[in-house]
Amino acid sequence: MTIEPKYFFLKRPSVMKTNIQTLLRHNGIDVPDSKLSVKISLLSDFLNKLNYIPIEDVSSVIEYEKADLKSRIPAIDFDAIIKDMMRSSEGFEVVKKNTFVLNSGIFSQTKQASLALSNILQNRIIAVDFLIYIFIDDAFQRYENFKNERKQQDCAQVVIDNLPHASTRVFVRNYLNKKNLKSVSELVENEKSNFIEMIKESKQLHENSKKKAVVKVEKMKTVIGYPKEFEAPGALDNSYQLKLFPSDSYNGMLMKIERDFTKYYLDFISKKSVINPANLVLWTNAMYLEDNTLVIPPPIMDDPFFDESYPEYAKIGILGTPIGHEMGHGFDIGRIGNDENGKAGRVLTLVDLKSLMKNAKCLHKQYINYDDPDFGKQNRPDTSINEMIADSIAAKVAKYLEVVLPRFGLWNAPVQFYCVLIALFSVTASFHYIESSKSFSEFMKEKGTFLSLKAVFATIKFIFLLTAIVSQYALKLLLLFSQRAMFFRIRAAEQPAEQAVEQQGAVQLPRQDESRSSQKEMQQGEGIRQRRVVSQ
Ligand SMILES: [Zn+2]
Structure with missing residues (x-):
């Protein structure tokens, strides 16, 4: 502070x-x-x-104690003001140690x-x-x-912006499948180990850089869902002292909210809470904070984005990549100069830092010069370089190439797109049918929760998977058919048997060389963006 x-x-x-x-x-x-x-x-x-x-x-800036404001401005009792902003004076000494004066x-x-x-x-x-x-x-x-x-603005959005703690609490209590927390936690730990492994195996980094980079990843704090201190039953309710009444004026309510926010902020400064309340936001995204903290808010770890029952490749494809991306931000150009506590401190040696800058700029140049037939040039030189570094790290850390891509094989982005389209069309058509058929509609309404949001998502998911499986099998059949046709043609031309086997192998999917070509594409920061949930 x-x-x-x-x-x-x-x-x-x-x-x-x-x-x-x-x-x-x-x-x-x-x-x-x-x-x-x-x-x-x-x-x-x-x-x-x-x-x-x-x-x-x-x-x-000077340390609070050294600044000695008491003797310089005796008319103002700064100690008393700080204590008044706190929930209790317990932790005041920690606050003083973490407070500076400009x-x-x-x-x-x-x-x-x-x-x-x-x-x-x-x-x-x-x-x-x-x-x-x-x-x-x-x-x-x-x-x-x-x-x-x-x-x-939407009324609910105003409440979410002003009362992020309470909104998180309501969402967690009423909607979040708590089992997902463990699953996300495992995902984060896996990616941290992958990241460390990647750093240790690097052939470019010097030993000193490796050691410091590993420490930065190891000490990266994680807030999954909400700060750990709120996990105990009733903990958030107990710490929540805000009392709003219908008789309060708009200004009065906001003043109470601001005062309450200050208490949470001082909890953070006194190390009672691990998260700065300004960063506790209820959005469907993950984020990396300046003090080397990775935050995964609850909405992104729930249906339809995530569920503990999803297969590993789906978990990685949907949430693993934003997590890897945010971890990667710890090593982007803006943050590479910060140590494991987020304080100024070099992580890489000067030689490695120069090499990182050179490679990043080269990749970035390639990116901004690319003229996409649909979207044109993405000329955002100030911000996109950091996003590209984060994306490149995410592709490796999330093991996207090893786990997700081979799983899909030919089931690539266009196929997925059409599957989603068919799923959405089918669901919309069936609802239209339900709406226009009165007796059926009444029957469904009697069933209660059929039209709930969860049911809609479940239906879309089911139809998507069904279409996807059908289309994948259809593709496989098509391949098998063309493969046999080719095999017979080869036989007819009296080619040697080994060559025929080679030809047969060449069309089996997923293929190693295809993965490698995708890898190149991923390294250029292209493929991942298609599936990544919008990240910070
Ligand atoms: Zn980003």
């Missing part, structure tokens, strides 16, 4: 005046225009003086800055007026945000 000066921009005096007047009028207070104008100009002067405190090095503006350690600050704070009334105005301005901003953005 870093304590830093907040830079304000006051609104135009006329807007400030209208806002203050509106608020006062709603509370039955009438203040003359002239008095308000004087106060507003005093606030602007105060802010100008604050902003003119000399700024030294804006990037340097050495600039009002927190600057120079004599000049201290003197300027104490001069500004001499007029306490203006300082307090300024704080009150900031409070009012925050409230107006919340309402403006509601009017301009939130009002247009």
Whole structure:
């Protein structure tokens, strides 16, 4: 946590005046225009003086204890403020150790800055007026945000964004198959070992790079579903102290939510929780966090994306690749300079780092120069290089080539696409039939859950698999037929027997050389994108 000066921009005096007047009028207070104008100009002067405190090095931070804010700004009890933001003062010492102060503006350690600050704070009334105005301005901003953005959003999305903990809890309690957690956990552990194995077997990396890279993977923290401390029955409910009432105003509710968020954040700083609440989001994706943490939120590990009963290749194809991709982000250009704790620290030796940059840039150049007949050039030079590194690592770490591709053989992307299309068409057609046939529809409604979302997914899955199996067998029959025809032709031409066997082998699937050609394709970051669930 870093304590830093907040830079304000006051609104135009006329807007400030209208806002203050509106608020006062709603509370039955009438203040003359002239008095308000004087106060507003005093606030602007105060802010100008604050902003003119000399700024030294804006990037340097000092430890909280060393910053000694108590003696520099005695009017503010920072210890008490931090304790007040915490659930309990237990863990305060840990918070202090993990808190830093930005050495600039009002927190600057120079004599000049201290003197300027104490001069500004001499007029306490203006300082307090300024704080009150900031409070009012925050409230107006919340309402403006509601009017301009939130009002247009889906109501459930607003709740999910504002209350990620509670939303996760509701989803986990009511929908998530808990057995999936173990299965995802195994998937993550497998991929971690594959990653470590891959690093150790590397012929390019030097020993020092290997050691540090292995430590980074080994120490990568994982949050599968939700932080472990919430696993105990009732644990989240106990830590959840937010109480909202129908009588609360919109602003009042948001203030309670923000305060509650701060408590979770301080839990994270005091190491009581492993996840920064800002990163606990309810979305169908996985993500890699700066402090070397891999997060797999609950929605992606549930139907229809994942189930413990799915075969291994399906688990890897659907969830294994995003997991490998996010692990790969730990070694992309933006994060390769961070150690196993996410702090600045070189993982690769300089030579290996240069080599990584060279290879990545070469691959990236190939990618941005590729002119796709359908999508054109994907010219996003700033971000795509990291995505390509993550994808390339994922292809190997998830063992996509070894486990998933051979399983599909000829059952490639177009075939899968048509199977999905047929499945969707069949389900839509059957529902249309049910809807238009009243007696049948009534019969189904009596059956209760037939039309539930789960049933729809199950039906699509069933028809998809059925179509897929049928199409795969049809392809095999077709191959067998053409193979025999070729065999007979070879025999008719009186070719040597060994050559005939070779020819026969050449059309058996899956073929080793086809896997290799796919491997090349994967290394170029192409194939994986077709099946990867959208990732960060
Ligand atoms: Zn990514």
